[in-house]
Amino acid sequence: MSFDLVLFGGTGDLAWRKLMPALFQAFRHGTLPAGGRIIGVARDDLSDEQYRALIRARFDEVDLAKRPSPEEFDRFAALLHFLRVDLSKPQDYQRLAADLRERNADTVVMYLATAPSLFTAACEQLAAAGLNTPNTRIVLEKPLGHDLASNRAINETVRRVFSEKQIFRIDHYLGKPSVQNLFALRFGNSLFEPLWRRETIANIQITIAEDLGVEKRGAFYDQTGALRDMVQNHALQLLCALAMEPPINAHADAIRDEKLKVLRSLKAWTPQALAQDVIRGQYSAGNVAGEQVPGYRSEPGVNPDSMTETFVALRAEIANWRWAGVPFYIRTGKRLAGRDARIVVNFRPAPHAIFNSPPGAANRLVIHLQPKDGLELHLLAQGQDNRQQKNAGQSLSPVHLDLDFDKRFGSGRVGAYERLLLDVIDGRLNLFVRSDEQEEAWRWVEPIMEFWRNDNTGPRPYAAGTWGPSAASAMIARDAYCWSEEC
Ligand code: BG6
Numbered sequence: 001m002s003f004d005l006v007l008f009g010g011t012g013d014l015a016w017r018k019l020m021p022a023l024f025q026a027f028r029h030g031t032l033p034a035g036g037r038i039i040g041v042a043r044d045d046l047s048d049e050q051y052r053a054l055i056r057a058r059f060d061e062v063d064l065a066k067r068p069s070p071e072e073f074d075r076f077a078a079l080l081h082f083l084r085v086d087l088s089k090p091q092d093y094q095r096l097a098a099d100l101r102e103r104n105a106d107t108v109v110m111y112l113a114t115a116p117s118l119f120t121a122a123c124e125q126l127a128a129a130g131l132n133t134p135n136t137r138i139v140l141e142k143p144l145g146h147d148l149a150s151n152r153a154i155n156e157t158v159r160r161v162f163s164e165k166q167i168f169r170i171d172h173y174l175g176k177p178s179v180q181n182l183f184a185l186r187f188g189n190s191l192f193e194p195l196w197r198r199e200t201i202a203n204i205q206i207t208i209a210e211d212l213g214v215e216k217r218g219a220f221y222d223q224t225g226a227l228r229d230m231v232q233n234h235a236l237q238l239l240c241a242l243a244m245e246p247p248i249n250a251h252a253d254a255i256r257d258e259k260l261k262v263l264r265s266l267k268a269w270t271p272q273a274l275a276q277d278v279i280r281g282q283y284s285a286g287n288v289a290g291e292q293v294p295g296y297r298s299e300p301g302v303n304p305d306s307m308t309e310t311f312v313a314l315r316a317e318i319a320n321w322r323w324a325g326v327p328f329y330i331r332t333g334k335r336l337a338g339r340d341a342r343i344v345v346n347f348r349p350a351p352h353a354i355f356n357s358p359p360g361a362a363n364r365l366v367i368h369l370q371p372k373d374g375l376e377l378h379l380l381a382q383g384q385d386n387r388q389q390k391n392a393g394q395s396l397s398p399v400h401l402d403l404d405f406d407k408r409f410g411s412g413r414v415g416a417y418e419r420l421l422l423d424v425i426d427g428r429l430n431l432f433v434r435s436d437e438q439e440e441a442w443r444w445v446e447p448i449m450e451f452w453r454n455d456n457t458g459p460r461p462y463a464a465g466t467w468g469p470s471a472a473s474a475m476i477a478r479d480a481y482c483w484s485e486e487c
Contacts, residue, residue, distance in 0.1 A: 010040025
């Protein structure tokens with residue numbers, strides 16, 4: 001099958017940091033269909049050769065294991081082309097159209113790895129140049145808008161030009177092998193399903209912690225913040241995967257219908273919940289892995305009086321029969337104590353104690369998403385021979401069943417962007433987000449944005465290298481629970 005993948009923003013950060021390495025990995029793994037072209041598109045004036053040289057130089061900055069040898073790069077580089085396109089100039093789209101028409105590939109993928117403010121204009125221009133043919137797919141990177149209204153405006157324009165089955169909205173968390181394993185755990189095994197409900201589960205915690213700061217994206221991040229950057233999309237998609245009902249099959253719409261129901265069932269915010277159950281924080285200077293790092297307000301591109309949050313912790317509830325009353329805690333932030341994304345499912349303690357168990361001990365399932373990818377099941381067992389002690393033989397200690405997917409399946413597993421790009425080329429929509437899901441997620445976070453706009457106390461400071469403001473621990477402690485690293 002021949003394909004043309006047109007990468008708008010072809011010289012940008014996302015292209016060289018994530019997309020090119022992912023395409024190269026697919027090429028190396030032999031999964032990139034033969035007969036393809038990858039066409040970088042940007043305003044720069046570059047020849048194919050200059051573009052290849054630029055990408056080659058950038059590969060020096062990606063993970064060593066993912067770096068190509070010179071010979072390998074040359075073979076990959078034969079797929080790379082460059083076309084100068086100014087997104088505001090109709091004649092440039094005409095040139096692109098002429099190039100694509102000449103080749104007449106089976107599939108054409110338009111990947112908009114540009115600022116979202118350009119999406120609407122780009123789609124209209126693509127249509128005007130006759131580039132919205134049935135064999136064309138369009139890929140939109142997050143963030144898709146900055147609130148519900150702007151998200152809708154983008155989606156409406158894109159849908160005027162392309163049908164929903166041509167639109168691939170990326171949330172790269174859905175492409176992570178660990179997140180796919182979450183679906184496999186829930187819907188490929190029958191073991192947990194009877195336990196996956198309010199009667200047995202006390203609370204669920206979703207943590208996406210990063211040790212990095214805002215790096216070179218200060219200006220973008222300062223307009224965005226953790227709620228829009230991580231909660232509205234990645235964290236809520238994880239929550240959907242955890243809370244959704246089993247879909248009737250593995251087709252895209254069956255999965256998306258169930259995720260949508262979860263988003264629609266999220267309990268609406270009350271003024272009291274907004275004041276108590278959402279904590280925002282901003283990192284100040286601190287120490288991360290032995291290195292002194294500056295505070296957020298001193299990062300390049302960030303307003304020195306910025307009120308933007310780099311941390312959010314919140315308590316959500318899902319109002320349906322399966323989950324009523326079970327708190328779902330979501331927490332994400334930059335410059336936290338480590339890079340660690342995990343889901344912790346805390347089961348209810350045994351209903352009647354006949355053993356001596358450590359205080360608060362109960363079963364727990366830890367789903368490690370990154371950097372480790374695996375499952376840990378915490379059980380209580382009688383390990384030591386304690387006949388000499390009082391209550392002989394009756395004291396239990398925690399033990400773990402530990403499953404390491406990297407060890408089990410090897411580290412050559414397909415990465416998130418690699419997987420998603422191949423899915424776009426193959427036309428598989430399962431791991432992409434539908435517009436109604438996105439809108440529902442925006443609808444749910446908007447009251448938080450509104451509340452913060454009117455609350456000038458601003459985000460709570462936390463020292464870089466910690467787990468965020470202590471208010472996040474106080475929030476969960478009100479339910480008599482604690483974050484998994486604290487208990
Ligand atoms: C992106 C956010 O969507 O996800 C970034 O914009 C964040 O701010 C990144 O750093 C995290 O992705 P990952 O795959 O490194 O967890």
